[in-house]
Amino acid sequence: MATAVQKITLSSSRDIPFNKLVLSQSNIRRVKAGVSIEDLASSIARRGLIQSLSVQPVFDADGNETGMFEVPAGGRRFRALELLVKSKRLAKTAPVPCIVRDRESDILAEEVSLAENIERAPLHPLDQFRSFQDMLVKGMTEEEIAAAFFLPVNVVKQRLRLASVSPALLDVYADDGMTLEQLMAFTVSGDHDRQAQVWNAIKDAWSKEPYQIRRMLTETTVRASDKRAVFLGVEAYVAAGGIVMHDLFQSDDGGWLQDAALLDRLVAEKLKADAEAIAAEGWKWIEVAVSFPFDAMRGLREVSGTPLDLTAEEQATIEALNAEYAKLEAAYEDADELPDEVDLRLGEIETALANFDERPVQFDAADIAIAGVFISINADGSLSVNRGFVRPEDVPAVSVDGADGSEIDDGGSVDPGNPTVQRAVVTIGGQMVGSEEDEDNAIKPLPDRLVTELTAHQTLALRDALAGNPHVAMTALLHKLVTDTFQHHSTTGCLEASVRHIFLPVQPDELKNSPSATSAVQRHEAWKSVLPASDDGLWDWIAALDDTSRAALLAHCVSFGVNALYEKADRYGGGAVSAHGVQQRIAQAHRLARAVGLDMVKAGWAPTVGNYLGRVTKSRILEAVREAKGEQASQLIDHLKKDDMAKEAERLLADTGWLPEPLRLADLDGGSAGMDSASAAEGDEDSLPEFLTGEVEDSEPHMVVAE
Known part of the structure; x- marks a missing residue:
C-alpha cells in the first residue's frame, strides 16, 4: 500500500x-x-x-x-x-x-x-547586460536606465556595449567559456564576423589575453593618435562617414579609425589643398607625402631665404609679452611655489615668444623658379613644409668668361624685376596631380601604374609569341649569352639569361583570362605532363628529343624570362632598376616584338573602360577617338561627362585596332625600312616610345604593331 x-x-x-x-x-x-x-x-x-x-x-x-x-x-x-x-x-x-x-x-x-x-541566487552579469538592452529597445534612454539603478551613465554604456557582442560569443561567456575581461576586449569592434574569427583563432591557444584580442581586432585600423588622424582631425573623418572604434573599459588614446582607406584619401586631399596653396608661390615642383625617407633631400642643393623682419605690430606684441613676463616674475619672486594660473600664463607667454623666433622666409624669385618644396606631416600631426631644394638637373650651368674670368650663369635666370609665376608640378606619392580643369584641357602623362599594367599585357603576349618562334628564342638567348661572355659587363635587358621566371607585380583583372595567358598555361601543362620526374631521366629525355621538339621546349622556357614591364625608377637611387635600365629593357622588348611579329590587337588587347579609358583624362580619351575615328567622332563625345565619355569611346574604338602608346612599336630608324641588322641593333637603344623619351604628345601617332 x-x-x-x-x-x-x-x-x-x-x-x-x-x-x-x-x-x-x-x-x-x-x-x-x-x-x-x-x-x-x-x-x-x-x-x-x-x-x-x-x-x-x-x-x-x-x-x-x-x-x-x-x-x-x-x-x-x-x-x-x-x-x-x-x-x-x-x-x-x-x-x-x-x-x-x-x-x-x-x-x-x-x-x-x-x-x-x-538561498538568493545572484544574477548572472549577462542577464543584467541583456535587461539593460531590452529597456533601451523599449524606449528608455541610457540616462534613464542609469538613474533608475543609481549607476553612472558610463557604467550603463559599458554594460550595453557588452550586450552588443556577437551572440555566439555571449553564449560562450554564459557557459563560462571566456572571462569577463576577454568579453570586454571584444567590445572594441562591432563586427560580429571579425569577433568570431578572432575567437576561433585563439580559443584553443594557450594565450588568450585580452590585450591580444584587442590587438587582433584593431590590426587593420589606425590609431586616433596617428599623425595622419591628428593632421586631418577625427571630426573631419567622422563627418565624411568614417567610424571610430572605442574601448569603454580602458584608456584607448582616442580610439581607432576603422576605415584606413578613407583616412588616407582625406589626408591626401588635405595635403593636396595645402600643396596647391604653396604652389601659388611659383615653385617649380612640389613633392607631397605623409612621410619622406630620411635621405630624400640627399643630392639636392638647398637655397637660403631671408627671414622677414618683424612688423611694428609684432614688435609691440613681443614687448608687451616680455613686460608681462617680467612683472609676473617680480610679483612671485619670493614665492615657494607659483599658483597654477600664474604658472600656466608664464608657459603661454614663453610659447608665444618662441613662435616669433620662427620667422617666415622670403626666397629670391630666381631661386623659386628652379627650386621645389617637400610637404609632409610631422610626428605631432602638424604640416611640415621644407622650401628651397634644387634638383641636380635644375642647377643653372655656369661658364667662365674668357675676358675677365667672371662667372656667367647660362641657366636661363629669371628677371627679378619681372618675375613670372610658374605652375608647380605637384606629385603626391610619386603620382602627378592637377585640378579637374587641367585634366580636361591638357594631355598629362599616363599614370605609372597604368603603363605598368599595359606593358604587363605586352609582356605576356610577347612571351607567348616568342615561345612559338624557336629561331628568335635561340637568337635572343645567344645574344644575351654573347653579350655577357664577350662584353664583360652587366646589362639590364628584357630577357633574363638564367630564365628566371619573371612574375608580374601589377596585374590587371582581365590579364589571367587573356588569350596569351590561356595559351601559355595550356602549353606549360602539356610540356609538364610529359617531363620525367627525376633529374637523370630528364637529361636523357631531353637528349633524345628531335631538333624540332628541342627547339620548341627551348623557346617555351626562354619565354618565361621575358620582362617587358615598365617600372618607375627610384630617383634617389634606392630601387632595383635605374631609369636607363628601364629604357634599355623597353628598347630590347620592341626589337623582340618586331622579330616575332607581335600584334597586340591579335593578341586580344582592346581598349575598355576598365583597362584604359576609365583611368585616363578626358583629353586622352578624345585623343584616342580622334586617332582611330577622326576629329568628327571625337567631337560627338567631347561634351559628355568622363564616365559617359569613356563608355562611348569604348564602343567607338571597338574593332579599330587602336593601341595606347606603351603598346605601340617605335620604328628603329625613325621610319626608314632599309636598315641592316648591325645598324638596327645599334640604334634600337635610342629609339624609344614617347612615354619614355618625353617627346611632345601631340606628334604623329606611332604605327600600329606590325603584322
Whole structure:
C-alpha cells in the first residue's frame, strides 16, 4: 500500500500597517553590504515593494498577541520603508505586504533570516547586460536606465556595449567559456564576423589575453593618435562617414579609425589643398607625402631665404609679452611655489615668444623658379613644409668668361624685376596631380601604374609569341649569352639569361583570362605532363628529343624570362632598376616584338573602360577617338561627362585596332625600312616610345604593331 505524501502548508499573507511592524533582533544581517538603504528606499518609491516582508506576531508576557509584528527577514526593506515614512513619502499606517509565520513553529527566526539571504541566487552579469538592452529597445534612454539603478551613465554604456557582442560569443561567456575581461576586449569592434574569427583563432591557444584580442581586432585600423588622424582631425573623418572604434573599459588614446582607406584619401586631399596653396608661390615642383625617407633631400642643393623682419605690430606684441613676463616674475619672486594660473600664463607667454623666433622666409624669385618644396606631416600631426631644394638637373650651368674670368650663369635666370609665376608640378606619392580643369584641357602623362599594367599585357603576349618562334628564342638567348661572355659587363635587358621566371607585380583583372595567358598555361601543362620526374631521366629525355621538339621546349622556357614591364625608377637611387635600365629593357622588348611579329590587337588587347579609358583624362580619351575615328567622332563625345565619355569611346574604338602608346612599336630608324641588322641593333637603344623619351604628345601617332 502506497504511503500518502504529506502536504505542506504555506504561511498566510496579509497587509499590515507599517506602524504595527518592528525590526526583530533575530535578523542575522549585521554588516552593511549591497545597495544602500537610501537607494533601496528610492527603488521602493519608484517600483513599490517587490518582495514581501517575513513577519511573526509579538506576544505579551501572558502569551497573548499584542497586535504588533516583528520582522526577522527583510530588515533592509523595513529600514527603507522607515526612511520613506520619516521623509513623509509614506504614511505611517500604509499597508505593507507581509508573510505571517507561525510563532510556535519549530523553525527558528534566525534560520528563516539566514535562508532568505543565502538561498538568493545572484544574477548572472549577462542577464543584467541583456535587461539593460531590452529597456533601451523599449524606449528608455541610457540616462534613464542609469538613474533608475543609481549607476553612472558610463557604467550603463559599458554594460550595453557588452550586450552588443556577437551572440555566439555571449553564449560562450554564459557557459563560462571566456572571462569577463576577454568579453570586454571584444567590445572594441562591432563586427560580429571579425569577433568570431578572432575567437576561433585563439580559443584553443594557450594565450588568450585580452590585450591580444584587442590587438587582433584593431590590426587593420589606425590609431586616433596617428599623425595622419591628428593632421586631418577625427571630426573631419567622422563627418565624411568614417567610424571610430572605442574601448569603454580602458584608456584607448582616442580610439581607432576603422576605415584606413578613407583616412588616407582625406589626408591626401588635405595635403593636396595645402600643396596647391604653396604652389601659388611659383615653385617649380612640389613633392607631397605623409612621410619622406630620411635621405630624400640627399643630392639636392638647398637655397637660403631671408627671414622677414618683424612688423611694428609684432614688435609691440613681443614687448608687451616680455613686460608681462617680467612683472609676473617680480610679483612671485619670493614665492615657494607659483599658483597654477600664474604658472600656466608664464608657459603661454614663453610659447608665444618662441613662435616669433620662427620667422617666415622670403626666397629670391630666381631661386623659386628652379627650386621645389617637400610637404609632409610631422610626428605631432602638424604640416611640415621644407622650401628651397634644387634638383641636380635644375642647377643653372655656369661658364667662365674668357675676358675677365667672371662667372656667367647660362641657366636661363629669371628677371627679378619681372618675375613670372610658374605652375608647380605637384606629385603626391610619386603620382602627378592637377585640378579637374587641367585634366580636361591638357594631355598629362599616363599614370605609372597604368603603363605598368599595359606593358604587363605586352609582356605576356610577347612571351607567348616568342615561345612559338624557336629561331628568335635561340637568337635572343645567344645574344644575351654573347653579350655577357664577350662584353664583360652587366646589362639590364628584357630577357633574363638564367630564365628566371619573371612574375608580374601589377596585374590587371582581365590579364589571367587573356588569350596569351590561356595559351601559355595550356602549353606549360602539356610540356609538364610529359617531363620525367627525376633529374637523370630528364637529361636523357631531353637528349633524345628531335631538333624540332628541342627547339620548341627551348623557346617555351626562354619565354618565361621575358620582362617587358615598365617600372618607375627610384630617383634617389634606392630601387632595383635605374631609369636607363628601364629604357634599355623597353628598347630590347620592341626589337623582340618586331622579330616575332607581335600584334597586340591579335593578341586580344582592346581598349575598355576598365583597362584604359576609365583611368585616363578626358583629353586622352578624345585623343584616342580622334586617332582611330577622326576629329568628327571625337567631337560627338567631347561634351559628355568622363564616365559617359569613356563608355562611348569604348564602343567607338571597338574593332579599330587602336593601341595606347606603351603598346605601340617605335620604328628603329625613325621610319626608314632599309636598315641592316648591325645598324638596327645599334640604334634600337635610342629609339624609344614617347612615354619614355618625353617627346611632345601631340606628334604623329606611332604605327600600329606590325603584322
